[in-house]
Amino acid sequence: MTEKKKSTAPVSSVGADGEQPKTKNHTEIIANEIAQINLQATNCPEKSGQGGGLQTVSMTELYDTVYPPRTPVVDGFLYGGTYLFVGAPKVGKSFFMGQLAYHVAMGLPLWNYPVRKGTVLYLALEDDYARLQRRLSVMFGVECADNLFFATQAKTLNEGLDGELEGFIKEHKDARLIIIDTLQKVREVGGDRYSYSSDYEIVTKLKSFSDKYGVCLLVVHHTRKLESEDSFDMISGTNGLLGAADGAFIMHKKKRTDNTAVMDIVGRDQPDQELTIEFDREQCIWKFQKAETELWKQPPNPLLEAINEFLTEEMQEWEGTATELLKQLPDMQLSANVLSRKLNVVNSQLLNEYGIFYDNKRGHERKIILKRLEQKS
Template sequence: MMEKMKTTAPVSSVGADGVQPNVKNHNEIIANSQEQINQQATKNPEKSGNDGLHTMSMPELYDTVFVPRVPIVDGFLYGGTYLFVGAPKVGKSFFMAQLAYHVAMGIPLWDYPVRKGTVLYLALEDDYARLQRRLSGMFGIECADNLYFATQAKTLNEGLDRQLEGFLKERKDARLIIIDTLQKVREVGGDRYSYSSDYEIVTKLKSFSDKYGICLLVVHHTRKLESEDSFDMISGTNGLLGAADGAFIMHKKKRTDNEAVMDIVGRDQPDQKLTIEFDRERCVWKFKKAETELWKQPPNPLLEAINVFLTDRQAWEGTATELVNQLPDMQLQANVLSRRLNTVNSQLFNDYGIFYDNKRGHERKIILKRLEAKE
């Protein structure tokens, strides 16, 4: 049974000596080809009407196997496009370096398991000498071979997407790209602060992250005006947050404080409010407390049964009816079993490390395979 992860519990240090908490999840991401990541379904939705509108009925939706959504940092950061917002000099760049290093090394971030993968950090307000000083002060001389930096990049209308595509083609296991900051890559125009332009730029970034199955984390600034809702402090219009998959807001009561509050909201993770503290000696952010316990999905009896079924075998292939016969305690009909597995595919993949597919053909075959961490 999967244990609940409590962000209110004492935590280990956040540097390279972090210890993996006792949770069931794999802490290394399982690499897929770009084609497999980008695949949205095993069948195309039907076209309906003369305008070519793509539709999918509810039965078709339930009968489709979608590619699992694999977290970058479990319970904290997922694939898609996210904003990371804070006032200038609040410590955003230190946290970006810390996050990038942890993902590249596969080291847990506080209590959050990390899925190891290649990281690209566009530190567009820094130079390489400053990055060298910052990183060596934070992590010593232990290097992450799959962590890459760039201090210059094109804007979106100049070809940033082509630059990033070139990087991803060379490094198939890339999972996280940090853009620090948004202002450095956005198009300059007279209406750059309008809702439509804000929505459009994040939509472009989101289209890219969805296409390649990665996470784009975009650093941005807060406005000077205070607000009771911290997300209203994002500089620009609501179009930025409206188009993004989520946002992180880092703010302090006073600029000289070591403590900061991080508000988190997103489509794939629960809303959270964390209190973190800056270790000025090591220049890393340490976890202090969470306002609420991080919610975890309860154990699923069907997935537990699948996990037990694969205990003595690495893989299995057969029809839904044959699988039903292997799981008599579930008392499910074959079509119900298939649909249930389709809808919990991501949980089966992330929590148990089991790949599932429902192959279409002359006879539909279910495939179950227990994966190794780096498979």
Template sequence: MMMNNKTTAPVSSVGADEEQSIQVNTNQIISNSQQQINVEAVKSPEKSGQSGLDTISMTELYDTVYPLRTPIVDGFLYGGMYLFVGAPKVGKSFFMAQLAYHVAAGLPLWEYPVHQGTVLYLALEDDHARLQRRLFRMFGIEGSNKLHFATQAKAVNEGLELQLEAFVQKHLDARLIIIDTLQKVREASGDRSSYANDYEIVTKLKEFSDKYGICLLVVHHTRKMESDDSFDMISGTNGLLGAADGAFIMQKKKRTANTAIMDIVGRDQQDQELTVDFDRERCVWMLTKAETELWKVPPDPLLEAIAGLLTVDTPKWSGSPSELLERLPRLEIAANTLTRRLNVSVEQLYNDCNICYESKRTHNGRLTILERIDK
């Protein structure tokens, strides 16, 4: 079957009822590893109808190279729309500033590697003077031109998306936008506590994060009622968590305690429970214990063989799938199977082997391009 490269939004759609957008007859090129790839899904006119569904076959899925999605913080935070929830004055804003600074500066967050990029922090419950004092206490005089702040923004449905859109179009390497807090960008509505309203507002924010391939992290409060499941303590209805890609819950046993538990759940990462301590002198959170050890994808002989093919002296290779197989004689695999294996391993090839992969059709047939990059 002739392979058509299609491009979809960088993160999978929310829920089973949302349509999946498909774009055909496009060569998707995955090249710049340092710049976030901002892609908008486009419906296929050939498969769409007023009463029809946009569908894609399993074969087409395997024959497609989808855009590369790199984490924001490896093993901790990924592209998509996430909630960060905690009781008032528990230390959420200090951690938001800490996370924003580390991503903007490209500094590891605890033991987690960070992929550097521009960050926008909507500190909607602060003013510039308070931000200045807080950041100086946390990080000293070392600043970052990649970390931007705003203390005022419009509400969802009242122009927030246009404001965020203008920012990411100006800063093409934007990776993270923090909204502190959700309540500040809710539109005024008498029915704003309904499941439908909660689901709608998070869905709109998620659509924006999917469209531009970034992480949108929204700060929210817990409810006063206790629950055995920490995620049941998110203020509002289940529509908030149901529409989001994941959530972080920060809790203290005592408000005066320095220790907090951070529970993490999401579509693109494993569930985790972290124990963090607050350094009151520097006003930063320190990781003291990770309850869940991250599971890692086992080594893939195919990817290891390709990694061995590219060296410092020969960082790039291009040719047909058959020619690639000739360079990998120990692998008993068909050419079309090789292409599909590489198509579905784009992220692992990049994250584990530092190799960018591109597959496109030319007048001479299928062309495979592999390039070793320095992240």
């Protein structure tokens, strides 16, 4: 390991001229048992009321609990959870799905967004393998990603899709992204399939799966024919789809024959964005043109900076009490209790930006664990 350096969020205003930015040293995916993103405490026993009442947690318990960190798939762009990717038929969604899948599998930056490498499963349910072969060879030549897998057939959710996906994840512990192209191919057919409750239920099922296993499910869907001032109102179906999802991407063009498209992004874990992208018809990939606004950069956190400096090349792991850690951080004017709570809150930031895993073990006395997982360059 060489010099430690904090990674920063990508600045969306930097355009692409057809060449990808040079690849940094990125860390492989962290084991899913660490990366799980459901909201169950790792250290907190379940609380339940008398007679089958509500399970509750107090604000004190909330702050004293270490929750599994959320790690992005593409920094500032795509995170763990269930997302919709919506566009009109033949607008170029499948080309972008192939592009995204390849970049995540290879660990290559997507435009100017850093990518966290991991295994990818692409359910191309409206394609066949011959078409996939031709499309990908035009896009990327014949350089293969051994951790990018395809399937052109899958069960519906009612028939056992979750079991198929679970089997794949058990075989590929570093699975990070699963693309379902399209939603209609895996949803059950029923008389009320376009009701709010049905739409909400199907995305909720998918979200439960993605939260359980700490992966990203990106679900391709179509827009409705009617235009709307709010692009997210163009999602085919009811508001139940977007209401249950962690976020959505809407790709749309002013005219179908345009090479340029706008991608609107909204989500719980990433900033709202509006990107302008251009389709390269020769290579069949989408290139970045501009962003409506720059990504907001969070100012440096003095506590995280201090911990980053504390873990040296010679000492990449440390374990001790909060009081003992404060002695190693003399500039931090905090009580031991406040130090622990602050670290509990920012453990995702500590992992994603500095490559440092944090835990706070219960026992005879609480022990803080710090471990550098990334090699910095």
